[in-house]
Amino acid sequence: MQADFIPKTIAQASQQMRSGLLTSRTLVKHYLEGIQKLNPTVNAFITVIEQQALETATKLDFERSNGQEHGLMHGIPIAIKDNIDTAEVKTTVGSELFCELTNQGWRDRIQLSDSVIVQKLKAAGAVILGKTNLSEFAADLSGNNLFYGNTCNFWNHNHSSGGSSSGSATAIAARLCLAGIGTDTGGSIRVPASWSGVVGLRPTYGLLSNEGIFPRARSFDTVGFLTNCVEDIAILLDAVLFPLSTNFKQLYPLTTNINGLKLGIVNNYTFRGIEPEIAKAIYNAISIFKKLGAKIITINSPFLIEEFDEVTYSTIALYEFHQALQAAYTTNPNIFGAKVQSDLSKGVKISYHSYKKAKQKQEECFLQRQKLFQEVDLLLTPTTPMVAPLIDADAKIYRLNQRFMIPFSFLGLPAISLPCGRSSQDLPIGLQLVGNSYSEALILRVAFAYQVATTFSEDSFL
Template identity: 35%
Template sequence: MKEEISNLQITQLAKSIREKKVSPVEITKLFLNQIKEFNPQINAFITIMEKQALEDAKKAEKKLMNETYRGPLHGIPVGLKDLVFTKDIKTTMASPIYKNFIPKKNAAIVGKLKDAGAIIIGKLNTHQFAYGPTGDRSYYGPVKNPYDLNKMSGGSSSGSAAALAANMCLGAIGTDTAGSIRIPASFCGVVGMKPTYGLVSKRGVYPLSKTLDHVGPMTKSIEDNALFLNIIAGYDPLDFNSKKLETYPDYSKNINKSIKGVVIGIPQNFFFDNVDEEITKSIENSINLLKELGAIIVEIEIPNVQNHILEQQLILRSEAYTTHKQHLENPKNAWDEEVRMRLYTGEGISADSYIKAQEERVTTYYKFKKLFEKIDILISPTAAMLPPDIEQREINHGIFKGQHIRWPILRLTSLFNFIGFPAMSLPCGLSKNNLPIGVQLIGDMFQEQKLYQIGDALFKASNISERLKQKNLFR
């Protein structure tokens, strides 16, 4: 039973819960035991909410017995990145500054998950204050990759990806400012969606960069991810950045529909330059699979990509420094030195430079809107390199020799935070050393439904889920 249930997807397990074949209490106990067994090796959880999770599971079970089924997350154990405020439960941002911080209110997204019957099982480790793509700069120690414990999990939603990959929860919430959902999803072989900017409320989520931050779902399959987004998407009048749609689609609706005739753009510049050979080959295999499924492949040029990324970095540095200025000025505060020094790179940015970058952001947004009049989605690698060793910072061989690892990890994801378009990473292959490889799909604004349709077709055609199970140390 343990092996069978822990390897199921949400969509599969939800059916058994609804039919009362398994109970929320026994599922929650099973995953709590998984955490006790695996977390000491992975370090994905900062806080395990055992008492509250069991209480919530009993309530979920009682409602089920009274024929009150809340939907497909009813009784499903999920984890939250430890930037998401939880009432009366420690929320640390993986920093010693907040090691004893207990919020008085839940984040908006927590309310949505609880209303849907989800069991919040714990708070997940993160790169300190979510400011880094490596996942090895937390006050609570590095998160390890479930495919090789010496390798990075990716960041900053490191614990979210690793907990899923190691079967310690069935769904997780991450945040993404420059790639922090998609990078760990790629490194750990799971699915991560950065939704359209404003689609999911950020209220009650500790900010890094207020105009670049996104909140999104991480899961083991595309179907689960779409189901999760159905629950957490929606307008929040108390979140200034929240976008109100006339109707919110069922993001699962077009899954399993043919993708014959969809138009997929292949960037001919930047996105496939200086990419690890194994990653390039895996993405090419994905493109060939999409062709076999009936997709139309077109080559496109995207001008000035590197300039746009530099503008994104300027906004990020400026806003991150502003967010943390008061903490940096307090001499009593303890910091990870790498995070502290990176925050100080935003100290001297002028208002003029910041405003110009924000103006260019609007121009770039409309350029991409025009591009998507010709195509349905863009495709690229998620990261340009395979997961490096924990604590590695400089690359000493190959095409990245002499570079700091941050650039090849982040360079392919951050543009889509700059313009706010939805982007998703899904696993598409394994390296010769059995490390996961992710492919990134990017869509037009509010076109998550299309990303899920195309992504699911690719996910199933590649049979990647079974291949990942065979190589994962914890499944």
């Protein structure tokens, strides 16, 4: 394909295909060639389904030529995180556990049916290019994987891509697809979005079905999206939410009017303990929001500053993780990597009584969702307190980057990360917008207004 005809977004690709300038097969072939060229370096994909993708694209082109169109996602090439089931394609969850060695060789975990999210995307006309790399069992923010190899940060291969949805984020940053599907338990979409310079949405907990997704912690797991721009998130949400019976209105196209909206920064939280370059980028973003007519309000939140108990979160998450892998851990604990082994060894010690107490405390904390948004429409924070660390950084470094993640995961709130600058090392910086439950439309409108007013989301197209 000529450079001028390579679409940068789902919306552009859809328009080009509708106008006859482009076919899905041509676009899919372009991305498959890119994967063949770049994946040996960035390691974004575990499995590429080239023949299936080309056949699906050809079928969708035929349907379009006969007046059968599924919508804006018709013919759009996407990548699926490899903890999400896809029919007749292996789903490894990034683990050696699901590559069992038999007398006939390695036996892969291949499901007979699609996960619900994949069903909906296929019904909307998406073309799946392959399954993307991840931290083993989505258990690590580094994006590293001992068995399948580490995913590199596209902008600097010595730095972390962020995890656990590392492959999906890197595939977007490297322009190897137009959308990546990820999961977010404690930051696994937002962190790689921030460090890879792309847009990533964790929707409200429970908005989208997790059926057919291998669990990390059922109380927090949320499937979501990584894209080049905010509008594409809206297109994806529309594709999987409709034509369901839902209170949501059609999200795309987005508007940019945010005049009078109140954006909150939290005293002694939003700017505490963050790198100077991160702080500078967030202050710059605040000034842009002011120019767009938004009001910036500083609020106090005892919950975020003093009351949030990470032990309660960890008790729930580790207990549920152990429940998901109990049988395998009992029979063969050494098959797992160090992070998974560590989590499972902690989870096995948590009693059901302790777990139930933690769940009760979580339910009591749900009242905080309303308190956080009594004075403001959205909260504004950095996505992470630092830019992407070196890929072999100490585990403690990665844990520090959960600070703006876990409290909002705990409350089941929707949040988006979008690019808001670059460090002196030319590494991306992410801005996070957090809303009350089911406020995706508002989050996307504010994020879109910011995107239109800046050029940071265009950096990935250079």
